[in-house]
Amino acid sequence: MLVQTKGLTKSFGGLTAVNQVDAEIETNKITAIIGPNGAGKSTFFNLISGLHPPTEGTIHFKGTDITKLRTYEIARLGVGRTFQTTHLFEQSTVLDNVIIGHRLRTKSGLFDSIFKTGRLKREEAACREKAHEVLEFVGLSEMSHRLVSDISQEAKKRTAFALALATDPEIVFLDEPAAGINPEETDGLAELMKKMVDKGITVCLIEHKMKMVMSIADKIIVLNHGKKIADGTPDEIKNNELVIQAYLGGDTNAPVN
Amino acid sequence: MEKVLTNRNLSMLLLAIAILFPLFTDNQYVLHIFSLTFIWTIAVHGLNLIGGFTGQLSLAHAGFFGIGAYSVGLLTVKMGLNFWLALVLGLIITTAIGFVIGLVALRTKEHFFAIYTLCVGYIIYLLLYKWEELTEGVRGLIGIPVPAPIGPITFDTPRNQYYLLLFFLVLVIFLMHRIMNSIIGRTYIAIRNSEELAETIGIATMKQKMVSFVLSTFFAGLSGGLYAAFVRFIGPDISYISVTFDMLMYLIVGGMGTLSGPLIGTLLIVWLSQYLQFLQNYRMLIFGPLLTLLIIFYPRGIAGGYQMWRAKRYMRKTQQLMQPVNPVSMKEEK
Numbered sequence: 161m162l163v164q165t166k167g168l169t170k171s172f173g174g175l176t177a178v179n180q181v182d183a184e185i186e187t188n189k190i191t192a193i194i195g196p197n198g199a200g201k202s203t204f205f206n207l208i209s210g211l212h213p214p215t216e217g218t219i220h221f222k223g224t225d226i227t228k229l230r231t232y233e234i235a236r237l238g239v240g241r242t243f244q245t246t247h248l249f250e251q252s253t254v255l256d257n258v259i260i261g262h263r264l265r266t267k268s269g270l271f272d273s274i275f276k277t278g279r280l281k282r283e284e285a286a287c288r289e290k291a292h293e294v295l296e297f298v299g300l301s302e303m304s305h306r307l308v309s310d311i312s313q314e315a316k317k318r319t320a321f322a323l324a325l326a327t328d329p330e331i332v333f334l335d336e337p338a339a340g341i342n343p344e345e346t347d348g349l350a351e352l353m354k355k356m357v358d359k360g361i362t363v364c365l366i367e368h369k370m371k372m373v374m375s376i377a378d379k380i381i382v383l384n385h386g387k388k389i390a391d392g393t394p395d396e397i398k399n400n401e402l403v404i405q406a407y408l409g410g411d412t413n414a415p416v417n
Numbered sequence: 418m419e420k421v422l423t424n425r426n427l428s429m430l431l432l433a434i435a436i437l438f439p440l441f442t443d444n445q446y447v448l449h450i451f452s453l454t455f456i457w458t459i460a461v462h463g464l465n466l467i468g469g470f471t472g473q474l475s476l477a478h479a480g481f482f483g484i485g486a487y488s489v490g491l492l493t494v495k496m497g498l499n500f501w502l503a504l505v506l507g508l509i510i511t512t513a514i515g516f517v518i519g520l521v522a523l524r525t526k527e528h529f530f531a532i533y534t535l536c537v538g539y540i541i542y543l544l545l546y547k548w549e550e551l552t553e554g555v556r557g558l559i560g561i562p563v564p565a566p567i568g569p570i571t572f573d574t575p576r577n578q579y580y581l582l583l584f585f586l587v588l589v590i591f592l593m594h595r596i597m598n599s600i601i602g603r604t605y606i607a608i609r610n611s612e613e614l615a616e617t618i619g620i621a622t623m624k625q626k627m628v629s630f631v632l633s634t635f636f637a638g639l640s641g642g643l644y645a646a647f648v649r650f651i652g653p654d655i656s657y658i659s660v661t662f663d664m665l666m667y668l669i670v671g672g673m674g675t676l677s678g679p680l681i682g683t684l685l686i687v688w689l690s691q692y693l694q695f696l697q698n699y700r701m702l703i704f705g706p707l708l709t710l711l712i713i714f715y716p717r718g719i720a721g722g723y724q725m726w727r728a729k730r731y732m733r734k735t736q737q738l739m740q741p742v743n744p745v746s747m748k749e750e751k
Contacts, residue, residue: 209617235619247611251725260607263600264619270628273599274592284600310732327618 162187162331162362163208163239168217170203170386177203179386180217185331190357191364192373194397195383196406201366202244204383205333209241210234222330236264240329244336246320250309254300254319255291257308261326262290287326294322297359298352314345321352331362338369350376374398382406435583439576448575454687455582456644459589461667461679463636468665469673470597471629472609473523476661477534480541481634483656485511485641487545490558490651500564504642511638512631519630523623526612538661546653557652561645578647585643586680589636593676605629609674666704670711672718681719 163185170178178200185191193201206212208219210231218227226234248257266283273280295304298318303311308319317337324332334353338346350372353363367373373380374394382390382397384406390397397403439448460482468474488507492498498506518537525533545552552558564572564581572578596602607615608622615622645651654660663686671682686704693700715722 211613211616230621231616232619232621235617241617243614243617247614249606249610251728252606256603260600260603260615260620261618263604263607266600268600270596270601270632273596273601276595276599280599287600305735307728307732323614323618 161185162222163364164220165208166218166220168204168207168219169215170200170207170212171215176386178207178214178383181383181386181388183381183388183391185362185364186379187362188357188360189362189378190353190376191362191379191381192377193364193366193381193383194368194370194373198385199383200386201383202335203386205241205335205366208234209239209333232264235327235329238328238330239333240324240327240331241333242317242320242324242335242337244339246316248308248316248319248323251307253305253307254311254315254322255295255304257319258291258295258304258322258326259287261294261323262287262328264327290326290328291322294325297325297355298322314341314348317341317349318352325356325361329361331364332356334363334365336366336368338367338372346372432587436580439579445575448579450687450691452575452579452582452647454683455579455586456640456647457664457667457687458586458680458683459643460637460640461664461671461683462589462593463633463640464664465668465673465675465679466593466596466605466636467630467633469668469675469678470602470609471605471626472612473626473630474531475522475534475630475633476531476658476665477518477522477538477541478633478637478664479656479658479660480538481511481515481637482641482644482660483541483545483651483653484514485638486645486651486655487552487558487641488638489642489645490561491551493562493646494558494560500562500646501567504564504639504646507642508635508638511641512635515631515634515638516627519627519634523626523630535658535661538656539658542653542656542658545656552653555653557650558645559650561649561651563649564646572646582643582647585639589639590676590680597676606674666708668718670708670718672720672722672724675718675720675724678718678720685719 161184163183165181165183168178168181168183169176181204183204193204195201203212207214210226210229210233214227218225220226221234221237221239224237226237226239229237266287268277268280268283271277292301292304295301298321300315300318300322303315308316311319321332321334321337324334337349337353341349346369353365353376356363377394380391380394380397381388382400382403389402389406390400392400438451442448460478463481464475464478485507488510489500489503492503492506493500518534522530522533522537546554548554563578566572570577572581597605604615604620604625607618607620608625612622641655644655667682667686668679669682670686671680672678690700693703696703711718717725
């Protein structure tokens with residue numbers, strides 16, 4: 161078990177965005193989190209990556225309690241993530257965007273930069289090398305010198321993946337990686353996620369594209385109104401009545417089949 | 418590689434001109450204005466570091482400039498300290514106050530940070546203005562000594578002062594280059610780009626912002642200390658809000674978040690205001706529209722605009738090279 165949440169809850173004033181969620185993410189698998197809009201999926205991600213402090217409950221990563229850690233501390237433990245909107249620096253090149261991803265594994269400070277110490281040179285070389293390595297991995301080597309504002313939405317998503325991978329994570333949380341991307345490119349991204357798992361990186365994603373989710377996920381967790389309503393393999397989820405109701409909005413009288 | 422060489426050569430050429438310049442002129446007015454420009458540029462570099470590169474627009478900058486100037490002024494005039502010792506102490510005082518203010522101010526974000534620091538700047542001004550027992554209030558401090566000689570080098574002539582200020586400016590520019598061309602600088606830019614993303618890739622944003630903020634107050638304090646010894650009279654007005662906005666104007670015109678912006682903007686606006694002196698306050702009738710147009714068409718200032726133009730030209734070149742190889746994929750991306 162790589163990540164485990166127990167009774168995880170987040171309230172914003174009167175709204176409980178995530179409500180008593182017990183979830184488990186297994187090592188070296190692809191776990192998908194699905195649910196209708198507003199189900200609390202992104203909030204769930206934000207809780208695990210430490211952007212919001214939970215109201216209640218605990219989060220464990222590799223057995224250690226990370227509930228109260230800061231976002232950057234969680235990242236340093238090996239938890240990477242991407243955002244729905246990629247947040248990249250558009251006026252800069254792909255490579256320049258990704259180089260900073262390895263910063264958390266470096267120790268240089270202001271004085272190293274002023275005196276150009278050996279440590280700084282070594283660490284900068286390591287950051288650069290890492291950036292090339294992850295860009296190669298996501299298949300963007302040839303675009304590395306192009307401005308981010310100038311590349312396709314799909315390439316931006318790949319750049320965001322590369323940035324997350326440059327942190328040397330053990331798990332990556334991908335928030336709607338295939339949003340705004342055509343079906344062909346979606347398949348490409350699915351391939352890339354499988355490639356990450358092959359490399360030993362656990363993947364957890366939020367996604368609305370069911371075809372993709374069903375084909376790549378080893379396990380699916382379904383959230384609705386902040387609560388976990390089901391989890392299991394794609395086949396189990398497909399036939400789960402609660403899930404079908406949540407998606408089709410049916411009540412007890414509506415035909416669910 | 419070619420481009421780097423041109424940039425470096427250009428900097429070296431400018432430096433050579435700056436060094437040789439006083440040998441060819443005895444015009445004290447010109448030397449005086451250039452010296453002032455150097456002082457302001459140092460302060461603007463500080464504002465650029467925190468506002469332009471780290472994305473936290475601090476409007477307390479003139480306040481820290483004032484703290485640096487008053488520290489040096491008080492320590493030399495009232496306590497009779499040597500200028501250099503006073504400058505070092507002044508820098509320690511400024512950065513210490515910067516650190517304490519940063520601890521609180523950096524907890525606020527974006528425009529709240531700007532508003533908060535604007536208030537801090539105004540409070541510093543009020544303190545310098547109203548705390549008469551210490552600062553002499555509106556009378557200001559008179560008779561601040563020129564920098565003490567270092568060995569045989571004295572600083573009592575305009576020419577020598579010019580060289581002293583040029584030395585500090587070059588030092589500051591050198592520091593900024595070193596910082597911003599390293600992963601430390603990239604860290605600041607990552608914070609400016611998105612604090613959320615920076616946190617999730619493991620950057621301790623609070624600590625990094627703190628370092629950047631304190632260093633920016635260091636530059637402001639240095640600039641203020643040099644100003645005190647150069648002009649030799651200081652009043653509370655030097656820390657007034659409008660001084661912050663003057664610095665901000667220099668920075669915006671030159672280019673926020675660029676290394677050459679502070680020098681370009683300060684030189685341009687300071688000289689332009691000198692030439693437009695005869696218009697008195699009507700100068701603003703010219704500056705206002707010019708600044709508005711600049712922000713609309715070149716939001717990243719002169720240096721930023723040039724960078725974008727060069728990047729686009731580079732893109733066009735590389736695209737032309739790529740087009741025949743794989744025209745289909747290029748179309749798909751659009």
